Structure formats: structure tokens, C-alpha cells
Amino acid sequence: MLKMIKRLSPLAVIGAVLFMVIQIVSDLFLPTLTSNIIDKGVTQGDTNYIIRIGMIMVGVSLIGITASVFNTLIATREAQKLGRKVRSEIYSKVEYSSNSEFEKIGTASLITRTTNDVNQVQMVTQMFLRLMINAPITLIGASILAYTRDPNLTKIFIYIIPALLVVVGTIMYFATPLFKSLQEKTDKLNLVFREGLTGVRVIRAFNQTGFEEKRFDTANRDYTQTAIKVNLLMSFLLPTITFIISITNVSIVWFGGHNIAEGTLEVGNMMAFMTYAMQILMSFIMMTMIFIFVPRAQASAVRINEVLDMENSIKDVKETENFKEEKSLAFEDVSFRYMGAEKSAISEVDFQAKSGETIAIIGGTGSGKSTLINMIPRFYDVEAGKILVNGIDIKKVNQVSLRDHIGFVPQKALLFTGTIRSNMQYGNESVTDEEIWKALEISQAKEFVEKLPDGLETKVEQGGSNFSGGQRQRLSIARALAKQADIYIFDDSFSALDFKTDAALRRALKESITEAIIIIVAQRISTVVDADTILVLDDGVMVGNGTHNELKKTNQTYQEIIQSQLREEEIA
Template identity: 65%
Template sequence: MLKLAKRMSFWAVAGAILFMIVQVVSDLYLPTLTSDIINNGVAKGDVDYIWSVGLKMLGFSLISIAAATGNVFLAARQSQKLGKTLRSEVYKKVTNFTNDEFDEMGTSSLITRTTNDVVQVQNVVMMFLRMMIMAPIMLIGASFLAYSKDGELTKIFLYVLPILAVFMGVIMYFAVPLFKSMQKKTDKLNLVFREGLTGIRVIRAFNRSKSEAVRFDEANKDFTDTSIKVNTIMSFMLPVMTFVMSATNIAIIWYGGHYIADGTLEVGNLIAFMTYAMQILMSFMMLSMVFVFIPRGQASAVRINEVLNMESKINDPKVITKMPAENRGTLDFNHVDFRYEGAERLALKDIDFHGRNGQTVAIIGGTGSGKSSLSNLIPRFYDVESGSIEINGIDIRQMSQHELRDAVGFVPQKAMLFTGTIRENIQYGKKDATDEEIWHALEIAQSKEFVEELPDGLDSYVEQGGGNFSGGQKQRLCIARALIKKADIFVFDDSFSALDFKTDAALRKALKPETKEAVVVIVAQRISTVVDADLILVLDEGELVGMGTHEELKETNATYQEIISSQLREEEI
């Protein structure tokens, strides 16, 4: 919590504390003024004195209200600003995560940490700047003033406070672990809910709606049961406090009445003492509440710090090598080995090839052969275990990630569009792209025709994930987004799979003259997609088992021949 709290403004926190001190001092002074009115005004029938002290009470009440308003304003402002800062920092940190780090944290958990956990920290900060400051000051001040009114009556607290402490301790003992577990159960609930939403088509296709509903109900029931349990435990706090306060009042009135009868205590002092007693007990309860909620906030703070403190495995070098101005558009894999985090065997072994500008390098192989793994190494989504990857003659580990990814136009295996318009999605590749450039990119990507048919053209709305477009349309828009970048390396990770053969061929034909000064890397499943490539890499279980043109591999490579025979008839071959 302290690490996160350092992000708050010192002067704002100091102002909130100052306002709270003024409020507490004003509140503590009011019972003394009440005592004076009763003892010196009401008892003696001095109306002028009553008006004089009454106006003073009104003044201190207004000061208390103004101070409370100032404290709440600063406390709320600081807690909300801290929440804003934390959400921004977590989001920025997450955007720089490697794929391994995403897998380690989990999307649902990251969402919970950015929302629910940040809210818990905000609540604790708000509570700290209000209750945590108010309670000890009021507890000490009220105890001292109560003792000044009557030292004998304060002995009541020697019995009351230990009893209250035991009750609060028992409540905290059972409630705190449940508060902590609720964060993990929130993660689980978000996970199941998110999977149900993103996989709704698959769930419906396999008639699994009922089983998914049961799965969600189980997670929801687990979360609900824990919430009910913890709130049931917390519900004992109010009746316990009411009972203790009532018992304390009875004891004060009982013994105070005897003292008044003996003439050792004035009525006004008894009323002031009762008010201070309530302030003492309320302060004690506030402290107990703080100690109940702080562990929950601390658990959330730990989860947020886990994200912020996570060491990224892929970082920019201390000395960054700049891209050359000339001789750009080269890609070299030099005996590259790669394995996923925690894996026993290599995902890619001794991959060695070289691509030059104007060339198309195609990668083909069976499922799980390492095609996507190889393509993900180019923009450095993962780092190689040994060997090196060079773009424009420079090891990608020696250049900044920003410059590297600026030089790579990447189309992922899963087409991903963002909420907005078609124009905004295409400009994701180039911020200042003109409409003319956008239409040209759409034309190369074979998207121009269907975009022109839309009522709003480039201003047509794109739903979340591109849900209002077909799979082929989404892929072509993603390709256009990459092409508008004018990169040195274009990577198409199985990006033509949703296209029919005619569109596939037309797109590759239109692509050729536009990428004369770049290396085009195409990951594909279909022979028809790679047949015209200048260099075809054949992968099998992470190893490069063939390399050459279509004609060369067709004659000499057994794996490539198997792929051909599985996709084409003998007369087509």
C-alpha cells in the first residue's frame, strides 16, 4: 500500500489531514460548550450566557462542517487521482508485456486487477484520509476530555473497551481471510463470464449453453456464498456496538446519577461525559473497521504491484543500434533455436534462412510444426534461445522495440479489428494516412469493393472485434492496415486462410509490385498460397526440413510432397 500511496500529492494529503484535525478539535470542543451552557446558563437562568455560548457553538459547528467538506473533497480527489494513475500505469505496463507474461497473468485477472483491485485501494485511501486520521485523534482527545470531566467515571472504559476489543478481534479473525479470498473468486467469476461471452458461437454450435450456465452459476454461487458469509459476519458489528453503547450509557447514567446526588458531579458535565463516551466508542469502532478493510486493500495492492513490478523478459538494450538509411529490406535467421517458457523441447531448432527485398518467403508445414512461432519471433514477441534474427543487417535485440515494430507490418493469425470506423482501423497502421492512401491499401487487400458498397464507406462503424464483418472481410481489412505502413518486412501469419482461391491469388498478385523494397513472409496452410514464393520453408516439428522454390521442393522434398498430395489431385499436381 505504501508503494502505491507514494503516487499521491504530499500537499493534498497534508491538507486533508489538517482539515480533519480542525474538524475533530471542533467536534471535541462542542460537548464542553454544551456542559457550560447547562452548568452556567440553564442552571443559573442566565439567558445572555446561553446566547453567547450558543453562538460560539454555532461557529464551531460551521468550522467543523467546512473542515469536513475540505477533508472529503481532498480525500476523494486524491483517492480518485490515485485510481486513475494506477489504471494508467497498469495499462501501460500490460501493453509492454510479452506473450509469456500475458499467459502467466491471464486476461481475466488483469482486468480484475485494473478495475476491482484499484477500487479496493481507492476505498482504503479514502478511509485512511477520513477514518484512520479521525479515529485515533478523537479517541485520544475524547478520552482526555472525558477524564477532565470526571476521573471516576472513566474507569467504566477499563471494562467496556476490552470487551469491545474482543468482539472486534473475533469479527476480524473470521472476516479478513474471506475478504482476501473474494479477490481470487472475482478473478474466477470474470474468467468464466469472459469465456462465455467470447466463445458464445462455439457454445451455441455445440449446444453447451446449459453446461456453461451451470459453470457460471458455480463460480457465481461460490462468490455469492463468500460475500454472504463475510457480510453476515460484519453484520454482527452494529448490534454489538449498539449493545456496548447502550450498556455504557446505562452505566454512566447509573453512576453519574449517584455522583450528582452526592454533589460531586454537575449535570452538564455528565451530559458532556456521555457525549465523549460515544465519541470514544465510535472512534474505537472506526479503527476496527479500518483494520478489517485494510487487509483487503493490502491484498489488492499486492496484486497491483505484482503487475507493476513484473520484470519484462524482453527489454530494449542499453545501447540502441539505429536502422541504416540504405540497404533496407533484409531478413536473416541465423541458426535460431527457440522454446516456450517452461517447455522441455525446442519449438524451433536451427532455423537458418535469408530473405532479401523484393522476395516472398513462404512458410508451410503441418499443424504444430512451428510456423506461427517463427513468425512471432520477427517482431520480437518472444526472444530466441540461441542464434540471432537480423533485420536490415542488425540483430533485433540491439534495436529498440519501437523501431523494430515500426519496420514490420504484421498481420496476426486471428484477425483483430477495434471499435470505431474503418478509417480509424486502417490509420492504426499509419496515423496520418490520407483517404487516398487508405483506398489504395484497401484496393491491394481486395477490400475496396465491399467497403464502397457500405452506406458510410470509410466511416462505416466497426463493432468490437469486427463482429459485423465476415472472417474474410476482417482478414482483408487487417491486411490493408499492415500494407499502409510501408514497412521493410511484411509478415502474414496464415492471413489468407479465410479467403477463397480467387481472392487469394488476386491479393498476392496485387501485393507483388507494392512490396518490391520489402521482404514478404507468408505463413500458409495451402499450397496454392505459397506456389509463387521465391523461397519456401518447409517445417516439421520445429525443424527446417526443406528450403527452395515450389518446383525444387516438389521434386526433392518428401514432406512437401506429402502436403501437395493431401491437398491436390494427381492431375492438378
């Protein structure tokens, strides 16, 4: 939590403390003035004195109110600014993290940490600038002033304060782990809920609605039971404190009454003492409220710091080397192993591609095709060997500069909320309409986009849900082409296309993209047959490298893939 507090502006904290001190001084001064009115004004019948002190009390109250308003304003602004800053830091951290770090925490947990956890920290930050400053200062000031009114009566607090501490300490001892557990169960609830929403079609198709409802009910019940335990535990706090305050009031009246009867204490001083006693006990109540929220905020802060302190496995460089004019891609004995895996996903892959060449990568499921191409934009970093883009080791250039040279189409076609035009401009803000239509034409999307009433201004729903799978795929391809990159990577991006559209798209790519390098990951032989070079992967090892005609004669793995997809007469 201290790491969060350190992000606050020092001037704002000083300002909040200053206004809070003014408010506290005003609050502590009022009981003294009340005491004076009673002892020197009411008892002596001095009306002028009562009016004069009354006016002073009004002025002091106005000063206190003004200071309180400014303190609240500063506290609220700083808490909101902190929340905005932390959310931005989490988002930036995740955006620049490698896939390994992203997968380690999970989407559902990241959403919870960015929203619920940050809100907890915001709330406690505001309390810090309000109650955490107010409570201790008021406690000390009220204790001193109460002692000056009657030293003997202050002995009551010797018994009351330890009792409060024991009650609060005991409850928080049991509540703190429950607060931490509550945040973790929020993660679980979000995970199940998110999976239920995103996978609703699959759930219905398999008639698993009942199963998913039970799964959600289990997570929901688990969260509810923990929340009930926490609230039940905390429910003992306020009644216990109220009981202690009542005992305090009775004790003050009892012993104070005896002192008044003996003539050792004036009525006004006793009323002032009771007010200071209430301020002391209210300070403890404020501190108790802090103790209610701080453990939960502490658990949230730890979870936030886990993300912010997460060390990125991909080390970026600040000063980047300049790419050479040549457009080339080279893998030099590249190997890669997923975190915690015993076996390498990619082993000693070695190949080169030059300007204008099309490289196809084919292999069975789990052979490492996607892993291989994900290392080019450094979604994962090589374990051994090196990758050269335009003659430069990609570890010697920063990721932003590297990815400026790459147009990437992932396996899952994803469009962003907006319009077709805004999606086409995603990788190249300065792309013209003419260039957009050219990219759409190459990707075989121009025909259906032209038929849309709004053309390029057609709205795109979240994830592109208002388009079919084939349309989303073609628009994703067009978005990459509109970027005008040196290397285009298509990660099984033609899978939703029919054979006719697939062939037309590949032909258009070959005719239009004459200088850039094209990398195609595919499952279908028909998609890779025209490539200049075909890489055959099997269990992370490159077992073949050549043209279609060369590989179908000499490579057993490639022959098996052909036989699984084509008839005998088609193979020949």
C-alpha cells in the same frame, strides 16, 4: 497497500490531515462549550452567557463543517486520481508485457484487477484520508478530555476497549482470508461469463447451453456462498458494538449519577463526558469499518502489485541503435522454448531475406510457424541465437522503434471499434485517403468497401463483427499495408479467402510491394507456391529451405504436404 498509498500527493495528504484536524478540534470543543452552558449558564440563569457561548458554538460548528467539506473534497479527488493512475499503470504494463506474462495472468483476471480491485483500493484510500486520520486523533483527544472531566469514570474504558478489540480482532481473523478468496472467485466468475459471451455461437451450435448454464451456476454459487459467509460474519460486528456502546452508556449514567449525588461531578461535565465517550466509541466503530474494507483492499492491492511488479522477460533498451538503410531480415541459429516446456518450440533456425523478397513458411500444425514470426516483433524473445532486422540485432533497439518497421497481420483478424478509415490509420496516422484506397485495392477489399454507403466512414463494430471473416481478414491486411513498413508479416492471414481472391492478393502484393520483405505463414500450398524462398518447419526444426520446384523434388516433408492437398495430376 502501502505501495498504493505512496502514490498519493504529499501536499494533498498534508491538506487532508490539516482540515481533518481542524474538524476534530471543532468537534471536541463543542461538548466543553455545552458543559459550560449547562454549569455556568442554565444553572445560574445567565441568559447572556448562554447566548454568547451559543454563538461561539455556531461559529465553531461552521468551521468544522467547512473543514469537513474541504477534507472530503481532497480525499475524493486523491482517491479518484490514484484509481486513474493505477489503471493506467496496469494497462501500460500489460501493453508492454510479452505474450508470456500476459498469458500467465489471463484476460479475465486482468479485467477484474483493473476494475473491481482498483475500486476497492480507491474506496479504502478515501477512507484513509477521512476515517483513518479522524478515528485515532478523535480517540486520543476525546480520551484526554474525558479524563479531565472525571478520571474515575474513564476506568470504564479499561474494560470496554479490550472487549471491542477482542470482538473486532476475532471477526477480522476469520474474515480476511474470505475477502481474499472472494476476489479470486470474482476472477473465476468473470472468466466463465466472458467465455460464455465470446463463445455463444459455439455453445448454441453444440447445444451446450445447459452445460454452460450449470458451469456458470457453479461459479456463481461458489462466489455467492463465500460472499454470504463474509457478510454473515460481518453481521455480528455492528450488533455487538451496539451492545457494548449501550453497556457503556448505562455504566456512565449509573456511576455518573452516583457522583452527581455525592457532589463530585457536575451535570454539565457528565453530559460532556457522555459525549466524549460516544466520540471514543464512534472512533472505534470507524476503525472497525476500516477493518472491514482494508483486508479486501489489501487483497486487491496484492493482486494489483502482482501485475505492476511482474518482471518482463523481454528487456527493452532506452538508447536504440539506428537501423541501416538496407531492408533485410536474418535469423541466426535461433531457438526458443516456452516457459516451463521441456522441449524447444523452435530449434536452430537459420535463414536470410533481402529487400523485395517473399519468404513463405509452411509446416504441419504445431510445427512452430507462428512462434517463429512472433519473435520478429519481439512478442517472444529468442532463447539462443539472434534476429537481425535491417542489419541490427532486435535486442539492441527498443520495441517501439522495431515495430515501426513492421506491418503485422495476426491469425485472428481483429478490427477496432470506429470506422474503416480509423482502422486504416491505426499504424500510420498520416496515411492519406489515396494510400488507404491503394492498400484496400492490394488486399482485394476495395471492391466491397466502395459498395458500402458510407465508404471509409462505415462504422466498425467491436471486433469487426459487422463484417464477414473474409472481409475482416482483407481489412486487416490493408491496415498493415497502409503502415508502409519494411517487413510485412502475414500469419496465416489468407485462410478465410477463396483461392481466386488468395491468388489475386498475392499477385498484387508481388507487383506493388517491390522493396519491403514479405513473410507469409500459410497452410495451403497454393499460397506459398510463388514465394522466392519457402521454409519448411517440422516440430520446430527447419527441414527445408528453397523454392517450390526445388522442395517438391528434394524435401520429403514438403512432398507430404503437397500430396495431402493436391491430386497427382496437379502435383506434376
